[in-house]
Amino acid sequence: TTEVSSNSDSSTTVESMEDNPDGGCHIYRNGYYRTDISVVEGILEVNIIQMMSIQMTESQAENSLVDFVVTCQGSLPTDVCTVVSDPTCQVSKSVVCDPIIVTDECLLTIRRAFEEPGTYCINITLGDDTSQALASALISVNGGEST
Numbered sequence: 001t002t003e004v005s006s007n008s009d010s011s012t013t014v015e016s017m018e019d020n021p022d023g024g025c026h027i028y029r030n031g032y033y034r035t036d037i038s039v040v041e042g043i044l045e046v047n048i049i050q051m052m053s054i055q056m057t058e059s060q061a062e063n064s065l066v067d068f069v070v071t072c073q074g075s076l077p078t079d080v081c082t083v084v085s086d087p088t089c090q091v092s093k094s095v096v097c098d099p100i101i102v103t104d105e106c107l108l109t110i111r112r113a114f115e116e117p118g119t120y121c122i123n124i125t126l127g128d129d130t131s132q133a134l135a136s137a138l139i140s141v142n143g144g145e146s147t
Contacts (some may be wrong), residue, residue, distance in 0.1 A: 042131030044074035048124060051139055052084060054111070063113040064141045070124055072106035077126035082112055087138060089121035114141045 054061065054065035081097040102108060110124065118139045125128075125132055 012080040019108055024051070040130045041075050043072055043077055043126055043128060043133040046070060046124065046126050046135040048073045048122075048135045049090045049139050051137065053141075063115055065111055065113050066139065066141065068110045068112065068122070068124060068137075070110060070126070070135065071107055072126050074103040074106075074133070075131065076106055078102075078128045079126075080108070080110060081125045081127070082110060083123040083125075084112070084114070085121040085123070088122055089123070089136065093120070117142045 039102045048068055049071055050067075050069040052067045054067060070080075077100060079097060079099050081095065083092055085092050092101070096112065098109060106126075112122075114120065119138060122137050122139055123134055124136075125134045127133075
């Protein structure tokens with residue numbers, strides 16, 4: 001155990017360190033400390049309000065494109081990530097993340113491609129420097145149509 005004392009500005013700072021049997025080290029400090037705390041609102045809620053298939057010509061029909069219209073509450077996001085998984089939402093098939101610029105209200109359209117027909121679990125995460133919020137949906141993609 002080590003103990004250090006110092007006198008400054010009429011306050012006493014005592015610092016002690018203890019070795020623990022579990023290999024950790026705890027530091028106890030007694031005295032007066034000052035810091036600034038910033039409270040941020042964060043992204044409070046994300047909602048997928050619409051899913052629309054994009055109609056393409058037969059020559060472009062290798063992938064099915066789906067637009068997801070997303071809204072959020074709270075602070076404005078700076079990035080969006082989309083995770084496409086199996087219908088149980090357990091096995092991830094692809095992850096796409098993009099920076100976004102939202103200037104006024106949180107309403108954005110996210111376009112994603114699906115290589116083959118099937119049922120997928122979609123997780124859309126909006127984030128900024130201090131928070132994240134997630135919305136999930138099941139989507140059935142059938143050769144250019146989605147439900």
